[in-house]
Amino acid sequence: MGEQATRPNAPIRTLPRPHRATIGRSVRLLRAFRLEQSDPEHFYGLLAADTVSQLAAYIPMAGATVADVGSGAGYFTAALGAAGARCVGVECDTGELTAHGPPPPGSVLGSALALPFGTGTIDVCFSSNVLEHVSNPWLMADEMVRVTRPGGIVFLSFTNWLSPWGGHETSPWHYLGGDRAAGRYARRHGKEPKNRFGQSLFAVSVRDALAWATACADADLIDALPRYHPGWAKGVVRVPVLREFVTWNLVLVLRKRRAGRTRPDRPA
Numbered sequence: 001m002g003e004q005a006t007r008p009n010a011p012i013r014t015l016p017r018p019h020r021a022t023i024g025r026s027v028r029l030l031r032a033f034r035l036e037q038s039d040p041e042h043f044y045g046l047l048a049a050d051t052v053s054q055l056a057a058y059i060p061m062a063g064a065t066v067a068d069v070g071s072g073a074g075y076f077t078a079a080l081g082a083a084g085a086r087c088v089g090v091e092c093d094t095g096e097l098t099a100h101g102p103p104p105p106g107s108v109l110g111s112a113l114a115l116p117f118g119t120g121t122i123d124v125c126f127s128s129n130v131l132e133h134v135s136n137p138w139l140m141a142d143e144m145v146r147v148t149r150p151g152g153i154v155f156l157s158f159t160n161w162l163s164p165w166g167g168h169e170t171s172p173w174h175y176l177g178g179d180r181a182a183g184r185y186a187r188r189h190g191k192e193p194k195n196r197f198g199q200s201l202f203a204v205s206v207r208d209a210l211a212w213a214t215a216c217a218d219a220d221l222i223d224a225l226p227r228y229h230p231g232w233a234k235g236v237v238r239v240p241v242l243r244e245f246v247t248w249n250l251v252l253v254l255r256k257r258r259a260g261r262t263r264p265d266r267p268a
Helices: 023-033 040-056 075-082 094-098 137-147 178-189 206-215 231-238 242-246
Strands: 065-069 086-091 107-109 122-128 148-159 219-226 249-256
Touching: 023 040, 040 075, 040 122, 040 148, 065 075, 065 137, 075 086, 075 122, 122 137, 137 148, 137 206, 206 219, 206 242, 206 249, 219 231, 231 242
Parallel strands: 065 086, 065 122, 086 107, 122 148
Antiparallel strands: 148 249, 219 249
16 A cells, blocks of 8 residues: 555445446556555545456455455455445554554454465455565465355455566566666665565566466466456466566456365366
């Protein structure tokens, strides 16, 4: 979340609008993204509402138990609650939880690498732009699958390293190397970047994400798409090399396999 972000207001119950991945929607998100630092409430509010409608295309939100992994200031938690979900935010950084007052309602302090939930207890395990900030991303992904109930949904979105925004505030200089980009940022701004390569920002690829998802023993990959692109651009994630640069942000949607089910190509 942006450092200037303020806490979202308590949610008012609203139904998610049907999600339409149009060019107009992509343009709105791009314009809002440019206001991330100056008007974070507008950007994160719009992104949260869009993401909830995207998620609702896979599973009804009303009454669903949702874990928001890496919830930060609680924008997605609030939007999920407004859609009727019973949502709990999990955040490992007390600074993010308390930067703007008491922790957001429904938040717990915990690690994405050891989620504080029992196995198979969550209807939807959701995470937005957190995977690239953990040192062991596939352990986090495995944890998300573990806590999801059979038939439930894992919605995992992250910014891949070779995308134009892969270095976050140090972009586009991350193409010359994460350490070099961080050093340039520090010299230019007189402070270290919030997202320090190798410490709080790691190089995660579309290729590795798809490899993890397709090899997952307990869940089936039901969708993989560039999060902010129009629907007709979905096929880009199937093009090696090119996908690393143009995806920007990858969404993986998996459905937890029910007991007794195995992949068709795997022995029972």
